[in-house]
Amino acid sequence: MNPEHLDTQFSKIYEVAQHAKNLGVAHLTSNEESYNGREITINQRKHVNFSSCSYLGLALDQRVIEGAIDGVKRFGTSFPTSRSFLTLGYLETLENKLEALFGHSCIVTTSTSLAHAAFLPLFINSKDVFIADHQVHTSVGVASEILRAKGCHRDIVRHNDVDKLEEKIITHSKSHRNIWFLADGIYSMYGDKAPLAELRRLLDTYENFHVYIDDAHGMSWTGSNGKGYVLSKAELHPRMVLSTSLGKAFGSIGGVLVCHNPALKHTIKACGSSFIFSSPVPPSVIGASIASADIHLSPEISALQAQLRDRINLFKNSALSVGLPILGAGDTPIFFIPSGTPQTCFELSQKMMEYGFYQSSAVFPSVPYNSAGIRLTLTNWLDLEDIEKVVKVLYEQREKVLNKEKISEQDIKKHFKGIDFNLTLA
Incomplete structure (x- = not known):
């Protein structure tokens, strides 16, 4: 071709x-x-x-590098078993550390893209509409194409235009069950921020409004314990789901979904396609991430x-x-x-x-x-x-x-x- x-x-x-x-x-x-x-x-x-x-x-931190080496030495280059059936306790060690970091239930994925693919098709269906910020990361946009294939209605709002977003919430609520907004915490190209205070107001005002936010570029460099930009500004709302990266500033690789409660975590693990069908997180990545999490949990x-x-x-x-x-x-x-x-x-x-x-x-x-x-x-x-x-x-x-x-x-x-x-x- x-x-x-x-x-x-x-x-x-x-x-x-x-x-x-x-x-x-x-x-x-x-x-x-x-x-x-x-x-x-x-x-x-x-x-x-x-x-x-x-x-x-x-x-390039030596402790993170040694963590990756330790993971390979102890568990090999991969652990090729579906997480639906068997998970390394080593991975649960990492998730426990991340839950201490974020203060919420966490589930680790091999990439942020697979985090999006696990969550979005699971909780958004043809009765809902999703609205994407014009500048939302492409990885979120690609995952949202699965939603369109399921018959979900998509809308787009100009970047960080909260007034227009609210208008769309009101309009779409007349014909759809739930309204989902897809956004970034820190936008990867311009380095500007999501209007979190305004989004919180919308969440508190409209009971059918939900937010899925990707804070990959806000992770580690800000917030207590490096929990990122979004959680440094507000508590995780019950109708907000946070995805973020264990790459970039965190220093390893992979993604994590931060959930408001353990039941949501269990549902994603049980039904998310990324957990049923894709390869699990390699031991080297788990080891590097544990080492980085320890740094995050220290002064x-x-x-x-x-x-x-x-x-x-x-x-x-x-x-x-x-x-x-x-x-x-x-x-x-x-x-x-x-x-x-x-x-x-x-x-x-x-x-x-x-x-x-x-x-x-x-x-x-x-x-x-x-x-x-x-x-x-x-x-x-x-x-x-x-x-x-x-x-x-x-x-x-x-x-x-x-x-x-x-x-x-x-x-x-x-x-x-x-x-x-x-x-x-x-």
Whole structure:
């Protein structure tokens, strides 16, 4: 099969991806024999790495690594038995630690995508409607396609538009049993946050309103014991289900569903397709996750969070001081610098790589076509000097690229309706 056989949407995705590959900013391979987190080698040249989501640096923590090794030594590379019949007690040890961390019942999955696939088709059916935030993570969107196949009605709401969401709740309640809202806690591209206080108000107001929220990018770096952004702001509502990641800042891999009560956990384990038919969590992942959970349950997690906050504040203040526009409040480890079209974004990425910095190009389909930008993620592996330098270089090179393409800040801003810029573009 050739690219010309793709439908219109995937043809456009292929075109953007191929253009990025041709320009040398995507589909790359690192040349490391070992990895230190701070630097990545591309085409035999070292680049300071602003693309990692291991925000606290735990993916290279020796205790987490030793935990993975211990899991393999004790239980082998895999335990290939359906969890419907038999579960390693080792996994229950991990879930018990996570329940101490979150304060609620937890069930671990091999990935966040499989967490979505286990829960959503189980509790949402053709009598319900689900409303997706426009920027909800693609993994949630893919799982929700199962719902559409079951005959569930889907609706979409503009990103973080609570007023419009409430209108839709009222409208759909006339013809549907339950209204489900699918959202992220911290949005992976723009680094902005779900309006949790407003969602709580809607949950308290409408008895048929439910929320499924993915806090993968809010995990570990904030909240007591690193329980994440969502639970740092509010208690888990009885009609809210939280999914989050044991990868990214947690430093292992896999997902976890946080449930309001043990009965919900049991139902998911008994009926969720991911638990009946897919492979169980590998012992290496369980061991690494147990080691990370122990760190989260210790006072050390607060020190790691403070270290990252210093880097977040430095980036934000440096950007404000030079006039580099960022989206949102600038208080998460994800910084999005708007650039407009994919072409402009790729040009800017090329320039940054020439100066020895690697970062993600956030382009279609991850964001709308004309809402592309440079996405930088901060980790504790980065030096403070790295952050000061990247802001300076990014500001200078962005100005040159926009001038070359004859694009103004206002040209860019019109494609980000409903999303707050910092004061440099207010």
